[in-house]
Structure formats: C-alpha cells, structure tokens
Amino acid sequence: MDTLLKYIRRNVKVKVTLLLAPPLIFLAIWFYAPFMIVGLYSFDMINIYREITFTPSLTHYSKVLSWTGAAGIFLRSLYFAGVTVALCLLIGYPVAYYISFKVKKYKDLFIILFIIPFWVSFLLRTYAMMSILDERSIFNTILVSIGLINSPIKIMYTDAAVILVMVYDYLVMMVLPLYANLEKLDKSLLEAASTLGADPVKTFLKVTLPLSMPGIMAGFLLVFIPSVGEFVIPELVGGPNNYMVGNIIYEIFMGARHWWTGSALSMLFIAFILSLVIVYVRRVGERGLAI
Amino acid sequence: MKIMSSFLKIFTIMVFLFLYSPIIVMIIFSFNESKSLGVFTNFSLKWYEKVVTNPEVWRALYNSFWVGAVVTFVSIVLGLMMAMAVTRYSFSGKSILESLILIPIIIPEIAEALSLMIMYIFLNIPLGPVTVIIGHIAFSISYVTVVMRARMAGYDKSIEEAARTLGANELQTFFRITLPTLYPAILAAGLLAFTLSFDDLIKTLFTTGPGFKTLPLVIWSSAARGGVSPELNSLSSFALSISFIFALFRLRTERSVGR
Incomplete structure (x- = not known):
C-alpha cells in the first residue's frame, strides 16, 4: 500500500490517468457510445433484431440525400437560423453599442436588467412568448380595441412565430459577446478617427464595426448553432409546415420508428454542425469559443 | 449625433420592453379571475390554488430537485477531476481532450438525447x-x-506544498x-449544473420512463397539448419564481468571487 502510494506520488502520468479515467469513461459510455450506436444504425450495421452485422452499406445515406423533402427541411432550418442570427444582430448591436458607449454611470445595472429575462428558463420564456402571440392575447385585444387592426393577428403556427420566439430566446447569446467585445475596444481609436476628420458614420463603418467583428462572429456562432438545431420552439409555436431538422429527426425516430434513416440524418446533421465549428475555430482561433 | 443618441436610447428601451412584456403578461394573467387571456377581469388566486393542490x-x-442534486454532486466530482488534470499537468493529447470536453456543449441536444435513448433501448436498459x-x-x-478550469486558472499551488511540508498527507491536504x-x-459550477438539470427538457423527455416527470416535463406536456391557459400561466409563474431564486444565488456568488 505504502509503496503504491509512493509510486503514484512520483509519477505524473499515473496521477493524470487516475484523475482523467472516471470522467472520461463516463463520457465515453454515456455521451460518445450513443453516437457510435447511431453511426452503426446509419451504416446499416444493426439489423431489426438489434444484432450487429459487419456489412456496412450507404443505402440509408443515399435515401436521405436523394429525398428532396429532407433537403427542403434542411434548407428551411438554415434559413430560419440565418434570419434569427440577422435579426439578433440588428436588434442586439444597437443595444450592446448603446450600453457600452452611451451609458456612463449605470452600465452594470443595464447589463443585469438585460440579463434578468434570460434567468427564466428557456422553456418558460418560450411559453411566455406563446401567451403574447396567442390570438386571444392582451396585445391583440388592445390592438383591435384601439382600432389599429380589424381582426387579431394570427401569428401562431407560422414561420414568423418560430423565428420571433427564437430571436426572443437567443438574443442574449448575441448581445453578451458583442458587449464584451465593444467594452474591450480601445476608445482612443475612435477619438483618433474623428480628430483625423472622419464623421461619426465613417468612424463607425471604418473603425468600430471592423473592430467588433470578433464579437459579431462569436454571437453568430452562439445564436446559429442552437437555432439550427432547434426542436422545442417549432414544436410549440410552429405547425407541421414549419418543421426544422430537429423535428424531422424526431419524427423519423419516434413517429415512423425508422432508426436507420433517422440515424443517417442525425449523422449528417452532426457532421454539418461540427464542420461549421471547426471552420470557425480555424479562422478565429480557439479563444473565440471561450466566452 | 444627438439624434443618434436618443434613437439608440429609445431603441434600447423598446428592446427591453420586448424582453420583459411576455414574462410580465404571463405573470399578470396568472392572477386573472376569468379564463380570458385578453381581458383582465379581477384579481384571483384560484389558478394558483389549482396548481398548489395538484399532487x-x-x-x-x-423529482426535479433530487435529480438536480444528484446530477450536481456527480458532475462536480467528475468535472473537478477533469479540470484538475487539465490545469495542473501537461500531458500529450491535451488538445484532443479539450475538444472532447467541448463537443457535448456544441452538439444540438435533440441529436444527443435521441442517440442516448436509442442506446438505452438497444441495451435494454429500463428508462x-x-x-x-x-x-x-x-x-x-x-x-x-x-467553468472550473476558468476559475482555477490563477490557483496558487504553493499553499498545498506548504501544507505538505508541515506534515499533512495527500488526503488532508486535499x-x-x-x-x-x-x-x-465549485459553488459556481455546482449552481450551473443544478440549473442545467433543473431546467432541462429535451434530454429528460427522451430518457425518462413511464410516470417519472420533472417540472419542465409537466409544463411541456400541457403547453404542447393545450397551448396557453390561465392554469399553465400560474404554474409557469410558480416555476419562474424558483429559477429566479437560483439565478439570484448565482449572481451573488459571481459578485462575491468576481468574474
């Protein structure tokens, strides 16, 4: 026992192994192994009797890739996520800019006031949005009663509802990295630009905006990834015509119970997300992820 | 310039209104006497009564609390081991390890949850x-x-060496x-782990067995079934107050520790 302890004490490799083994084994079994099973299904290496066979085939991939419906839903997810990112940027940039540049005294208060709604869990925020988008909601009642609109706005179960709720849920992911970026920005550069004769618009376009690109990129990734893989929001505020990739994977697995096709689609989707992140890390560097 | 400033100010205020109004409307209408979602008739606690008397x-x-407690404890132990290995020692394959740690954060939860469910069923593990x-x-x-790795960055190892020199053994030192x-x-990471578990919907939805429901699952099934209702408004406001208390805790720890 004593000699064993002494051996461990001296040997860094043993220490590292002992520290890493439990968490890594846990992750390997309960996080990575499920994807291996899904991988086996996608290559048709598990049959209906749940036996592993060693005859890989690409039939399920070719089925998914030749299915135009899947391509349409994939494009729609990209479109939804793209619009969400664009709206988050359009709404979030002025807010981050205002708090960082114009607010002098109560900066922390503003940021905390901004973050408080995001303390509410994602599901509850989505539900709160449903209570406003509903045809019978107070907003529709007020708008109709003051005569601004003739009949209640029917926005639930449309593309617009899905995008609006995604913007509501993920806006924080855009504003916080942007704000952190703008705060770090060397403000004397802006003074230099105006001293050298640039008007405010030019200063913004030539100095502030390029310097805030890292924040924009980080916000892009942090909003785009959860949006493109969104499942709960289309399920709650979208109809069958507003489904995204996550919903269709769910339908194939749980509705049609065709695990092979579902697996192939999952694998393609995960490969897409991972390659997006890899491109991002290559271009921006790993620090871009650590916000 | 002046105009620009006031435009930004008004815009920011409108964004804040956009962020707060759904939550406030939900809370207000949870106290509404009638079933109406558009007209507030009278203050009443009857929907809360319904929620509170619902076993x-x-x-x-x-369930949410005890699941969260177990998850917090285990993930702190495992996460602490991982963070200590990464911050204290240099070894080969560290960058691979770091990406293995990040991947679970990146992959969409729906893909993760369905894969885990498939493995459970494949291995005949009862849900x-x-x-x-x-x-x-x-x-x-x-x-x-x-979170731990970020907070451990400035850790001073010399106090441990001092303890060892003064005769403490490994366990005592630890x-x-x-x-x-x-x-x-540990506190910051633990509160985060608890919140993640307490609020989780997707993973729970696909890995739970018959009859075992957490709070988000109850809210989800009634929102997916019947949409907005006064009773769900009050249940959600009730759940909201709980997440709020935890968020305040988190804010306090972040404040006292500094970012």
Whole structure:
C-alpha cells in the first residue's frame, strides 16, 4: 500500500490517468457510445433484431440525400437560423453599442436588467412568448380595441412565430459577446478617427464595426448553432409546415420508428454542425469559443 | 449625433420592453379571475390554488430537485477531476481532450438525447430516474469542467506544498486546503449544473420512463397539448419564481468571487 502510494506520488502520468479515467469513461459510455450506436444504425450495421452485422452499406445515406423533402427541411432550418442570427444582430448591436458607449454611470445595472429575462428558463420564456402571440392575447385585444387592426393577428403556427420566439430566446447569446467585445475596444481609436476628420458614420463603418467583428462572429456562432438545431420552439409555436431538422429527426425516430434513416440524418446533421465549428475555430482561433 | 443618441436610447428601451412584456403578461394573467387571456377581469388566486393542490406538480418539483442534486454532486466530482488534470499537468493529447470536453456543449441536444435513448433501448436498459440522471450528467460534466478550469486558472499551488511540508498527507491536504480554496469555483459550477438539470427538457423527455416527470416535463406536456391557459400561466409563474431564486444565488456568488 505504502509503496503504491509512493509510486503514484512520483509519477505524473499515473496521477493524470487516475484523475482523467472516471470522467472520461463516463463520457465515453454515456455521451460518445450513443453516437457510435447511431453511426452503426446509419451504416446499416444493426439489423431489426438489434444484432450487429459487419456489412456496412450507404443505402440509408443515399435515401436521405436523394429525398428532396429532407433537403427542403434542411434548407428551411438554415434559413430560419440565418434570419434569427440577422435579426439578433440588428436588434442586439444597437443595444450592446448603446450600453457600452452611451451609458456612463449605470452600465452594470443595464447589463443585469438585460440579463434578468434570460434567468427564466428557456422553456418558460418560450411559453411566455406563446401567451403574447396567442390570438386571444392582451396585445391583440388592445390592438383591435384601439382600432389599429380589424381582426387579431394570427401569428401562431407560422414561420414568423418560430423565428420571433427564437430571436426572443437567443438574443442574449448575441448581445453578451458583442458587449464584451465593444467594452474591450480601445476608445482612443475612435477619438483618433474623428480628430483625423472622419464623421461619426465613417468612424463607425471604418473603425468600430471592423473592430467588433470578433464579437459579431462569436454571437453568430452562439445564436446559429442552437437555432439550427432547434426542436422545442417549432414544436410549440410552429405547425407541421414549419418543421426544422430537429423535428424531422424526431419524427423519423419516434413517429415512423425508422432508426436507420433517422440515424443517417442525425449523422449528417452532426457532421454539418461540427464542420461549421471547426471552420470557425480555424479562422478565429480557439479563444473565440471561450466566452 | 444627438439624434443618434436618443434613437439608440429609445431603441434600447423598446428592446427591453420586448424582453420583459411576455414574462410580465404571463405573470399578470396568472392572477386573472376569468379564463380570458385578453381581458383582465379581477384579481384571483384560484389558478394558483389549482396548481398548489395538484399532487402531480409537487411530485414533479420533488423529482426535479433530487435529480438536480444528484446530477450536481456527480458532475462536480467528475468535472473537478477533469479540470484538475487539465490545469495542473501537461500531458500529450491535451488538445484532443479539450475538444472532447467541448463537443457535448456544441452538439444540438435533440441529436444527443435521441442517440442516448436509442442506446438505452438497444441495451435494454429500463428508462426511469436513473437514465435521466445519467443523461443530465453527460452534458453537465462539460459545463462544470469549463467553468472550473476558468476559475482555477490563477490557483496558487504553493499553499498545498506548504501544507505538505508541515506534515499533512495527500488526503488532508486535499480536504483541508485544496477543496476549501476551490470552494468558489465549485459553488459556481455546482449552481450551473443544478440549473442545467433543473431546467432541462429535451434530454429528460427522451430518457425518462413511464410516470417519472420533472417540472419542465409537466409544463411541456400541457403547453404542447393545450397551448396557453390561465392554469399553465400560474404554474409557469410558480416555476419562474424558483429559477429566479437560483439565478439570484448565482449572481451573488459571481459578485462575491468576481468574474
């Protein structure tokens, strides 16, 4: 026992192994192994009797890739996520800019006031949005009663509802990295630009905006990834015509119970997300992820 | 320039209104006497009465709490081991390890949850509280490790050496010196792990067995079934107050420790 302890004490490799083994084994079994099973299904290496066979085939991939419906839903997810990112940027940039540049005294208060709604869990925020988008909601009642609109706005179960709720849920992911970026920005550069004769618009376009690109990129990734893989929001505020990739994977697995096709689609989707992140890390560097 | 400033100010205020109004409307209408979602008739606690007297809600709340507690404890132990290995020692394959830690944060939860469910079914593992807890730990380890690693960056190892020189053995050093020094990091990571587990919907939805529901599952099934209702407004406001208390805790620890 004593000699064993002494051996461990001296040997860094043993220490590292002992520290890493439990968490890594846990992750390997309960996080990575499920994807291996899904991988086996996608290559048709598990049959209906749940036996592993060693005859890989690409039939399920070719089925998914030749299915135009899947391509349409994939494009729609990209479109939804793209619009969400664009709206988050359009709404979030002025807010981050205002708090960082114009607010002098109560900066922390503003940021905390901004973050408080995001303390509410994602599901509850989505539900709160449903209570406003509903045809019978107070907003529709007020708008109709003051005569601004003739009949209640029917926005639930449309593309617009899905995008609006995604913007509501993920806006924080855009504003916080942007704000952190703008705060770090060397403000004397802006003074230099105006001293050298640039008007405010030019200063913004030539100095502030390029310097805030890292924040924009980080916000892009942090909003785009959860949006493109969104499942709960289309399920709650979208109809069958507003489904995204996550919903269709769910339908194939749980509705049609065709695990092979579902697996192939999952694998393609995960490969897409991972390659997006890899491109991002290559271009921006790993620090871009650590916000 | 002046005009620009006031435009930004008005825009920011409108964004704040956009952020707050759904939550405030939901809370206000949870106190509405009538079933109407558009007209507030009278103040009433009757929807809360319905929520509070519903045993399903209490059972779900109880489940959420104990699942969260187990998840927090296990992911702190495992995450602490990982964070200590990464911050204290240099070894080959470290960058691979770091991406292995980050991947669970990146992959969409729906893909992760369905894959885990498929493996459970493939291996004939009966679904229930245990499978839910395992599913939660599988993603919270990563978050715990990332938070702890960030907080452990400036850790001063010399106090441990001092303790060893003064005759403490490894265990004494760990429990008397290392753990208390890391307390803020552990607290921050623990609160995050608890919140992630407490609020989780997707992983729970696909890894739970018959009859085992957490609070988000109760809210989800009634929102997916019947949409907005006054009763769900009050249940959600009730759940909101709980997440708020935890958020305040988190804010306090972040304040006292500094970012």
